[in-house]
Amino acid sequence: MADKFDEASQKELSKFLENEQAQARVQSTIHQLTSTCWDKCITGTPASSFSKSERGCLENCVDRFLDTSLFLINKIQEQRDASFSG
Amino acid sequence: MADKFDEASQKELSKFLENEQAQARVQSTIHQLTSTCWDKCITGTPASSFSKSERGCLENCVDRFLDTSLFLINKIQEQRDASFSG
Amino acid sequence: MADKFDEASQKELSKFLENEQAQARVQSTIHQLTSTCWDKCITGTPASSFSKSERGCLENCVDRFLDTSLFLINKIQEQRDASFSG
Amino acid sequence: QIKSETALMNAQELINKTNEKCFAKCVLKPSSSLTSSEQNCLTNCLGRYMEAFTIVSRAYTTRLAKEIRHEPSSL
Amino acid sequence: QIKSETALMNAQELINKTNEKCFAKCVLKPSSSLTSSEQNCLTNCLGRYMEAFTIVSRAYTTRLAKEIRHEPSSL
Amino acid sequence: QIKSETALMNAQELINKTNEKCFAKCVLKPSSSLTSSEQNCLTNCLGRYMEAFTIVSRAYTTRLAKEIRHEPSSL
Incomplete structure (x- = not known):
């Protein structure tokens, strides 16, 4: 199929697909985070609105999850650097 | 490989593969539902047969899961229709 | 792409890829087992070292998981054999 | 119409x-x-x-934008 | 023998x-x-x-057949 | 450099x-x-x-080696 396109169209297509893939990755992360944060923050039966503590927990959950990720990666690098120089 | 087949064989093959895919999708849903309903209905240690309440729970679980799916989809459509006409 | 290689290179490549796939399968099983055994054996807050019981549980977990697998497969075969001969 | 496939999968995943x-x-x-x-x-x-x-979407995209501004490769 | 691959994967998944x-x-x-x-x-x-x-298999296929009879596109 | 892809995915999965x-x-x-x-x-x-x-890695590879020695097709 691809050889029916000229070069410009091919480039456009591959850029389009890259964007789509990047978007799909972001969407997939958001679904994952929503699931994780829902399980952590919403422990009771769902009501007609979030309690203050549920909402606060949800709002902080994403940032603390990403903080955890950065914290762990930094620790791993520190330990690797220490073991190379030690 | 495909171009070694004549047209009739190709059609047969693609029909066969479609059937296989449909079957694989159904099988995958059944595995998923068995896992979900097992976790929901079988909370104790497995015995030599199901208790009456375990069996009843399992028998209802699939239909209620699919009812939930239809209920949620209907709600989403109602809300979408209301927001278009409102 | 493949037709740019001569036969020997193709064989080498396919052997390399097979090895990679086997390794990836082993790695994936190890990740899966680590997750399962972590959830089963580490129930408290992580400390600066494992307790004796946590370590023992982890060390036994893999072998008992694989024993379970063999036990279930044997049972299934026994039942199948019994139903063919019965 | 290729575009809508990512959006459709997204909606489907949200419903699931x-x-x-x-x-x-x-x-x-x-x-x-x-x-x-x-x-x-x-x-x-x-x-x-x-x-x-x-x-979660709002929090994640806000954070992503912040991280990209400061340290492009950290997330 | 292609057929058996779906069946084999099904049996494998059930054992897993x-x-x-x-x-x-x-x-x-x-x-x-x-x-x-x-x-x-x-x-x-x-x-x-x-x-x-x-x-579960019985309940699901029964329901599937019922839904297909009544409203082809709802499930 | 193909080699490192499996290793990289392994490290990434461990971090995740x-x-x-x-x-x-x-x-x-x-x-x-x-x-x-x-x-x-x-x-x-x-x-x-x-x-x-x-x-877990040590236990699994030890067991795998043992099983392969005794009964090649059992695991």
Whole structure:
């Protein structure tokens, strides 16, 4: 199929697909985070609105999850650097 | 490989593969539902047969899961229709 | 792409890829087992070292998981054999 | 029309997740039909899961933008 | 022989799931070997998981057939 | 450089799993920043998860070697 396109169209297509893939990755992360944060923050039966503590927990959950990720990666690098120089 | 087949064989093959895919999708849903309903209905240690309440729970679980799916989809459509006409 | 290689290179490549796939399968099983055994054996807050019981549980977990697998497969075969001969 | 495929998969995944989470929370003991209290719970749960998805999306894209501005390769 | 691949994957998946669920239920504290009470539990669990799979398969295909008869596109 | 892709995916998967497990264990109620006790817990958890991965790897490869020696097709 691809050889029916000229070069410009091919480039456009591959850029389009890259964007789509990047978007799909972001969407997939958001679904994952929503699931994780829902399980952590919403422990009771769902009501007609979030309690203050549920909402606060949800709002902080994403940032603390990403903080955890950065914290762990930094620790791993520190330990690797220490073991190379030690 | 495909171009070694004549047209009739190709059609047969693609029909066969479609059937296989449909079957694989159904099988995958059944595995998923068995896992979900097992976790929901079988909370104790497995015995030599199901208790009456375990069996009843399992028998209802699939239909209620699919009812939930239809209920949620209907709600989403109602809300979408209301927001278009409102 | 493949037709740019001569036969020997193709064989080498396919052997390399097979090895990679086997390794990836082993790695994936190890990740899966680590997750399962972590959830089963580490129930408290992580400390600066494992307790004796946590370590023992982890060390036994893999072998008992694989024993379970063999036990279930044997049972299934026994039942199948019994139903063919019965 | 290729575009809509990512959007469609996104909507489908959101419905699947909502289904899974709300069935877990609202239908504790499946009986011979969905009771009215289960249906109330499902209606609330649908609203809350969508809200949670919105809160998480906003938080994640805000953070992503911040990280890209400061350290392009860290996330 | 292509046919058998779907069937084989299905059997494999059923064994994997049984393994996962029954290990979770029956081997609570892995020790130096499978105890006889763990083995009893596993034998029961295998039977029950297979039975659950049969119950769910029947319920799902019955429902699927009903939905297809009434409203082709709803499930 | 093809080789490193499997290794890289392996390292990435290990980090993702550690992240998931340690966030679940150490950040019980996400607040406006990671507290110092959450950070201590995360440091311990990282060490323990890596140790668990090593214990499991060793046990699995030992068993695999044993099974291959005795009955080539059983696992």
